[in-house]
Amino acid sequence: MAQEDSGGTAVGFGIGLVAGVALGVGIGLLLAPNDGESLRKDLAERAKKLKDEADGGYRRAGDIAAEWADRGRDVAERARTAAAQGIREARKHMVPVDDPRKSDLAGVEGTADGA
Numbered sequence: 570m571a572q573e574d575s576g577g578t579a580v581g582f583g584i585g586l587v588a589g590v591a592l593g594v595g596i597g598l599l600l601a602p603n604d605g606e607s608l609r610k611d612l613a614e615r616a617k618k619l620k621d622e623a624d625g626g627y628r629r630a631g632d633i634a635a636e637w638a639d640r641g642r643d644v645a646e647r648a649r650t651a652a653a654q655g656i657r658e659a660r661k662h663m664v665p666v667d668d669p670r671k672s673d674l675a676g677v678e679g680t681a682d683g684a
Contacts, residue, residue, distance in 0.1 A: 580630045587626060591619050 594615050599608075 580626075580633060583626050583630075587619070587623055594619070 595612070
């Protein structure tokens with residue numbers, strides 16, 4: 570469970586980091602002493618680079634989500650298997666309530682079987 574939380578936190582941190590870098594780059598470029606054409610070119614190049622980095626982060630987040638979904642399915646399948654095995658084992662030890670001869674409590678005073 571702790572790993573799941575840290576995986577989500579890492580993705581959130583990565584997205585925040587990319588957004589912070591984009592904001593910082595944009596402000597820095599607007600305040601830099603460049604002419605208009607050079608500034609637009611720099612902004613376009615950096616925007617493309619940021620887009621590529623964001624796409625990579627998005628793909629990584631998708632991969633991580635798919636991995637956690639697979640793990641969740643595996644855990645659920647193991648739990649179903651264990652529960653089914655437990656039910657099978659419990660059924661082996663069940664006795665009909667209406668047959669006092671088969672009950673472990675037959676003859677024990679103070680129980681439903683022993684009156």
